[in-house]
Amino acid sequence: MANGPSSSSTSTTSASNREQGREQRTGNAWLGLLPIAGGLAIAALMHFCLPGLIGQFYARIVTDIGITIVLAVSLNIVNGMTGQFSIGHAGFMTLGGYTAATITYYGSMFLWDSAGKHGGFLGSGEWLFIASCVAGGLFSALAGYIVGLPSLRLRGDYLAIVTLGFGEIVRVILQQTGKTIDSVEEFKNAGWAQLIPPPVGGAVGFDGVPKYTNLFWVYAVLTITIVVAYRLKGSSLGRAMISVREDEIAAQAMGVNISRQKVLAFVMAAFFAGVAGGLFAHERGVIISPKDAGFQRSFDYVIMTVLGGRGSITGVTLAAILLTALPEVLRDFEQYRLIVYSLLLIFMMIVRPQGLLGIHEIWNFWQRPKSSARSASQEAQA
Amino acid sequence: MSDFAQTLITAIAIGSLYALIALGYTMVYGILKFINFAHSDIVVLGAWSSYTLASRILPKLGLDPHNPETVPPIWVAAVVLLAAMVFCGAVGFTIERLAYRPLRRAPRLNVLITAIGVSLLLQNVGQLDFVFGASPQKMPPLLPSWELASFTFGEGETARRLVIGLVDVVIFSTATSLMLMMQYLVFHTKLGVAMRAVSFNTDTAALMGIPVDRVVSFTFVLGSILAAAAGFLYVMKYPGMNQPAHTIWVLLGLKAFVAAVIGGIGNVRGAVLGGFVIAFVEQFGAFYISTSYRDVYVFTLLIVILLVKPSGLLGSPLREKV
Numbered sequence: 001m002a003n004g005p006s007s008s009s010t011s012t013t014s015a016s017n018r019e020q021g022r023e024q025r026t027g028n029a030w031l032g033l034l035p036i037a038g039g040l041a042i043a044a045l046m047h048f049c050l051p052g053l054i055g056q057f058y059a060r061i062v063t064d065i066g067i068t069i070v071l072a073v074s075l076n077i078v079n080g081m082t083g084q085f086s087i088g089h090a091g092f093m094t095l096g097g098y099t100a101a102t103i104t105y106y107g108s109m110f111l112w113d114s115a116g117k118h119g120g121f122l123g124s125g126e127w128l129f130i131a132s133c134v135a136g137g138l139f140s141a142l143a144g145y146i147v148g149l150p151s152l153r154l155r156g157d158y159l160a161i162v163t164l165g166f167g168e169i170v171r172v173i174l175q176q177t178g179k180t181i182d183s184v185e186e187f188k189n190a191g192w193a194q195l196i197p198p199p200v201g202g203a204v205g206f207d208g209v210p211k212y213t214n215l216f217w218v219y220a221v222l223t224i225t226i227v228v229a230y231r232l233k234g235s236s237l238g239r240a241m242i243s244v245r246e247d248e249i250a251a252q253a254m255g256v257n258i259s260r261q262k263v264l265a266f267v268m269a270a271f272f273a274g275v276a277g278g279l280f281a282h283e284r285g286v287i288i289s290p291k292d293a294g295f296q297r298s299f300d301y302v303i304m305t306v307l308g309g310r311g312s313i314t315g316v317t318l319a320a321i322l323l324t325a326l327p328e329v330l331r332d333f334e335q336y337r338l339i340v341y342s343l344l345l346i347f348m349m350i351v352r353p354q355g356l357l358g359i360h361e362i363w364n365f366w367q368r369p370k371s372s373a374r375s376a377s378q379e380a381q382a
Numbered sequence: 383m384s385d386f387a388q389t390l391i392t393a394i395a396i397g398s399l400y401a402l403i404a405l406g407y408t409m410v411y412g413i414l415k416f417i418n419f420a421h422s423d424i425v426v427l428g429a430w431s432s433y434t435l436a437s438r439i440l441p442k443l444g445l446d447p448h449n450p451e452t453v454p455p456i457w458v459a460a461v462v463l464l465a466a467m468v469f470c471g472a473v474g475f476t477i478e479r480l481a482y483r484p485l486r487r488a489p490r491l492n493v494l495i496t497a498i499g500v501s502l503l504l505q506n507v508g509q510l511d512f513v514f515g516a517s518p519q520k521m522p523p524l525l526p527s528w529e530l531a532s533f534t535f536g537e538g539e540t541a542r543r544l545v546i547g548l549v550d551v552v553i554f555s556t557a558t559s560l561m562l563m564m565q566y567l568v569f570h571t572k573l574g575v576a577m578r579a580v581s582f583n584t585d586t587a588a589l590m591g592i593p594v595d596r597v598v599s600f601t602f603v604l605g606s607i608l609a610a611a612a613g614f615l616y617v618m619k620y621p622g623m624n625q626p627a628h629t630i631w632v633l634l635g636l637k638a639f640v641a642a643v644i645g646g647i648g649n650v651r652g653a654v655l656g657g658f659v660i661a662f663v664e665q666f667g668a669f670y671i672s673t674s675y676r677d678v679y680v681f682t683l684l685i686v687i688l689l690v691k692p693s694g695l696l697g698s699p700l701r702e703k704v
Contacts, residue, residue, distance in 0.1 A: 345499030
């Protein structure tokens with residue numbers, strides 16, 4: 001990606017990041033938790049006020065948007081920051097989703113003799129749900145590690161095919177699973193042979209998963225994802241990833257362990273995708289099915305990272321909001337949705353290949369005069 | 383024994399289709415170094431345009447394939463094939479000119495993303511009601527369902543028949559002759575020398591007076607023509623056609639790309655070898671192990687080959703220069 005304008009602007013962002021990092025390090029360490037606390041407060045506020053204000057239909061779209069942002073921002077760690085090209089993100093999401101759904105569905109049967117919802121807001125059922133999402137994320141991260149390993153030997157486009165193949169393998173394997181066990185008695189009497197591999201509904205999807213997902217949990221996860229991604233971007237680890245994106249050989253020469261960075265990026269992205277998959281599987285009105293692991297869904301997230309700007313967290317968030325909300329608003333437009341997306345993609349690559357925001361965050365545009373003056377002085381020194 | 387032979391015949395027919403599609407992938411990769419994701423959609427275009435010709439235009443000429451009295455003669459199939467090839471060649475040329483040429487100097491990832499964009503565009507334009515529509519169709523039979531040879535193995539209840547149909551022979555012979563033409567073109571003509579030179583080093587080729595843009599255009603047209611032929615032959619073998627954006631088409635293209643990678647990407651002979659290897663693994667795996675995992679075998683083979691010999695069976699190892 002070492003074309004002229006983008007590489008010079010990288011130095012300005014990394015410089016401003018470094019400065020911010022230094023400010024944070026000198027301040028109180030607890031201040032770092034402030035964004036997370038703020039995010040959780042906003043999430044709780046949204047959970048209690050939003051459905052009343054805008055109605056269930058729009059509240060559901062807002063939930064969808066939250067999940068999509070988690071997926072797009074996590075894919076951005078691989079595609080945007082590390083410069084690898086994964087088109088199997090939906091595979092990780094579905095894997096995590098199925099893992100989480102299996103745990104809550106059969107876990108609820110085991111603990112409370114019913115697969116339905118248990119407990120209210122922040123009740124025991126919700127804690128099982130969030131723990132299962134984390135478990136889904138961990139399982140997905142393990143898969144990410146395995147998929148990331150070949151990336152040590154593969155360059156860009158081969159890796160794309162491997163990740164695409166991964167998504168397809170997940171889809172095919174999930175299609176072969178057995179029918180879900182509906183009744184509690186049957187589940188309690190079932191032997192291990194019936195439960196391994198877990199019966200998760202095969203090609204028709206996993207029906208009957210308790211619908212725990214609500215605005216609070218979605219936006220709590222979203223907060224953590226964005227904070228982690230943003231902190232990562234400013235950290236030495238993130239800068240090592242960005243250096244891999246800009247020039248692998250130069251990065252290696254500077255002592256960056258490029259294979260470690262690539263695998264790490266894969267594992268992190270897969271973890272968040274798995275958690276988001278857990279949220280997706282428990283969302284009201286959704287039946288998670290093997291189809292979700294297919295590449296069409298993966299392409300959606302790739303389009304978001306490309307449109308938003310590779311490496312720009314706010315840019316990708318913006319693109320995720322736009323591309324999730326637009327088709328919901330323009331229902332009649334459905335037939336033309338993907339035509340417009342694809343034309344946009346081709347057009348962007350020709351006219352503005354760095355994406356809407358490029359590698360900048362949205363606030364960099366307000367600070368522009370200052371940071372460009374600094375980079376000019378740096379260039380003058382050099 | 384007959385099961386084995388029947389699987390073998392299918393594998394050879396399907397393998398020659400994979401090889402045809404893989405040739406397009408490998409030529410474009412050899413010259414421009416990116417995966418042309420839109421290639422599988424050219425295959426779809428070839429299939430659907432020949433369907434449109436056969437079911438919409440032929441009846442107007444008094445050659446309705448569905449009507450037993452006006453069944454078109456065999457040469458009509460060849461005309462449909464040629465028309466589809468010309469049409470797809472033109473589309474391939476246009477795509478290269480409008481979407482890929484402006485990115486000639488752009489990073490490879492951008493071109494890859496553009497290719498995905500073009501692929502999505504072709505799929506979804508094809509799905510529009512006034513283009514091909516979003517519902518599956520049945521390809522009218524342009525070739526008579528002759529059985530050229532049939533053998534019977536065993537007796538009574540366990541008797542199995544082995545059939546070699548006209549379709550299989552047509553697929554294999556058309557594909558083979560196209561591949562031989564390619565072989566001649568790439569290794570024995572001036573244009574072929576130019577193509578290989580551009581693929582070896584674009585800048586040096588340009589310095590030597592080779593019109594790089596024209597060679598690239600020509601490569602796209604050639605690849606699209608082969609893809610159209612593959613699309614036509616595929617629907618001759620399997621007349622139940624899925625809608626243009628159906629997963630099955632993308633998987634067909636992906637497997638052909640896997641074939642190109644396994645054979646050694648950029649290598650014309652490797653693509654042909656890879657096509658047959660993939661088809662054999664897929665068909666025999668499906669028959670002897672389990673049908674439902676047929677896609678899994680192909681991708682597993684890909685990952686194994688990439689880990690053991692990343693340059694493919696016939697490819698030469700790439701060395702990255704600083």
